[in-house]
Amino acid sequence: MRTGDLGFWWRSVGGPPRPGAPLPGPIEADVAIVGAGYTGLWTAYYLARAMPSLRIVVLEREIAGFGASGRNGGWVSGFFSGPARVYERERGAGDAPYEALQRAMLDTVDEVAAVLSEHQIEADFVKGGHLGVAIGAAQAQHARDEIAAARGHGVGDADLSALSAEQLAPRLRVAGASGATFSPHVARVHPVKLLTGLAEVVRRLGVDIHEGTPVSEIRPHEAITPFGTVRARWIVRATEGYTAGLHGLKRALVPMNSSMIVTEPLPPSVWEEIGWAGNEVVSDSAHVYAYLQRTADGRIAIGGRGVPYRFASRTDGPGETATATIESLRAKLASMFPAAASAPIDHAWSGVLGVPRDWCMSVDADPRTGIAWAGGYVGEGVAAANLAGRTLRDLILGERTHLTALPWVGRAPSRWEPEPLRWPAIHGVYSLYRTADRIERRTGRPSRLGALVDALSGRA
Numbered sequence: 001m002r003t004g005d006l007g008f009w010w011r012s013v014g015g016p017p018r019p020g021a022p023l024p025g026p027i028e029a030d031v032a033i034v035g036a037g038y039t040g041l042w043t044a045y046y047l048a049r050a051m052p053s054l055r056i057v058v059l060e061r062e063i064a065g066f067g068a069s070g071r072n073g074g075w076v077s078g079f080f081s082g083p084a085r086v087y088e089r090e091r092g093a094g095d096a097p098y099e100a101l102q103r104a105m106l107d108t109v110d111e112v113a114a115v116l117s118e119h120q121i122e123a124d125f126v127k128g129g130h131l132g133v134a135i136g137a138a139q140a141q142h143a144r145d146e147i148a149a150a151r152g153h154g155v156g157d158a159d160l161s162a163l164s165a166e167q168l169a170p171r172l173r174v175a176g177a178s179g180a181t182f183s184p185h186v187a188r189v190h191p192v193k194l195l196t197g198l199a200e201v202v203r204r205l206g207v208d209i210h211e212g213t214p215v216s217e218i219r220p221h222e223a224i225t226p227f228g229t230v231r232a233r234w235i236v237r238a239t240e241g242y243t244a245g246l247h248g249l250k251r252a253l254v255p256m257n258s259s260m261i262v263t264e265p266l267p268p269s270v271w272e273e274i275g276w277a278g279n280e281v282v283s284d285s286a287h288v289y290a291y292l293q294r295t296a297d298g299r300i301a302i303g304g305r306g307v308p309y310r311f312a313s314r315t316d317g318p319g320e321t322a323t324a325t326i327e328s329l330r331a332k333l334a335s336m337f338p339a340a341a342s343a344p345i346d347h348a349w350s351g352v353l354g355v356p357r358d359w360c361m362s363v364d365a366d367p368r369t370g371i372a373w374a375g376g377y378v379g380e381g382v383a384a385a386n387l388a389g390r391t392l393r394d395l396i397l398g399e400r401t402h403l404t405a406l407p408w409v410g411r412a413p414s415r416w417e418p419e420p421l422r423w424p425a426i427h428g429v430y431s432l433y434r435t436a437d438r439i440e441r442r443t444g445r446p447s448r449l450g451a452l453v454d455a456l457s458g459r460a
């Protein structure tokens, strides 16, 4: 089994490339984007399409797709993170701000599909929907609560519905499943094929992506690199889980780890036992949940929270993963799918996602400083980065549109607590969630501890 090396997705396309040419020296541009993940690349894409005359450069410390965009679970999800009340209290966002953002996110899955199709990017994209499987009675209650909360925000039965155990079984056989939620608004993708396809289109549109180019500081209209300063009308920060490495931004977003393992391709006999012909993406409904996809070449990729966070927002390089994390993901796989319990694990890896203090994502662009940014998607940025890219386009071009009126625009999430408080607080939260899951497995009832931790952490 391999671990690290930026993960299986890169290996499956022949391994990560060497970094391309760095910034040749100080330059001037219209827009300089820091970070070549989905956020940076979608922003470059939509800006270059809208105004081909713009000089756009992307400055990337490693290679395009080094971060979470090359390592994620491949869910292109129309749902997003954070409690509705946070978005609802944003001023000037209209009568039903959360509903508007929800609709825009649901539409985003089809927007990603349309761009892939227009540019003939083959990224194993299948819009099979999402099955949120409830394992045991307590998780079944979580699923019912989720549906009830969604109904309060304009999500109807066609968008999110309940499946009984009998309705689930012909599609997917998960041991101990007592039912599931189903939404059609989620697609599976191969993260790196999406990333490299998008990067190629962006280059063809005339955008320069300078790899091996670290930015140490973002100032009004300037990005500082060891090769010289880039001066631009707009500097877009698209650094997500790595943001704390930039001067002055230590407490803006916490880099939360997520880890994955992938099996070898499973034989047809195992697939017959499991089902899963619809290629839905799958999760369970625990507090510390697992997320899964069936890959196009017949493997199961499963991810979840391992070591949640490293002291002082340290990030992890190429994604080496602790043995205990690999073992707990392997155990989860075996408990959900006993038929796959002995499947060899081919690769394990980890990555960092960006988490704001209020667990809600943001897009912002300040015309006075020329500094823009998007992120804080928690674990759901694959689709959200596309919506962010379109929104940043409108903000940067000075256009007021339905996208710029959405309630995630112009938010100012508060900063995280400084260390040494942050590390014990985050580790404490995840350890209490694990305890809540254990209690719920034992009692079959939602634990009050889970709800208490939700409230204390501000996550729900």
Ligand SMILES: Cc1cc2nc3c(=O)[nH]c(=O)nc-3n(C[C@H](O)[C@H](O)[C@H](O)COP(=O)(O)OP(=O)(O)OC[C@H]3O[C@@H](n4cnc5c(N)ncnc54)[C@H](O)[C@@H]3O)c2cc1C
Pocket: 034, 035, 036, 037, 038, 039, 040, 059, 060, 061, 062, 063, 064, 065, 066, 067, 068, 069, 070, 071, 072, 073, 074, 075, 076, 077, 213, 214, 215, 216, 238, 239, 240, 241, 242, 243, 245, 246, 257, 258, 259, 260, 291, 303, 350, 351, 352, 353, 354, 374, 375, 377, 378, 379, 380, 381, 382, 383, 384, 385
């Ligand atoms: C294991 C894992 C599984 C996940 N699964 C899902 C999923 O299934 N669905 C989903 O929606 N989301 C998922 N996520 C989250 C999702 O991948 C991210 O939200 C999304 O990829 C963020 O994209 P980004 O472009 O904002 O950030 P990144 O992809 O992290 O890109 C940031 C880029 O900025 C570069 N950079 C950072 N600092 C600097 C600097 N100072 N100078 C220059 N360059 C810099 C980095 O090298 C990196 O390439 C997952 C994340 C992880 C880690």
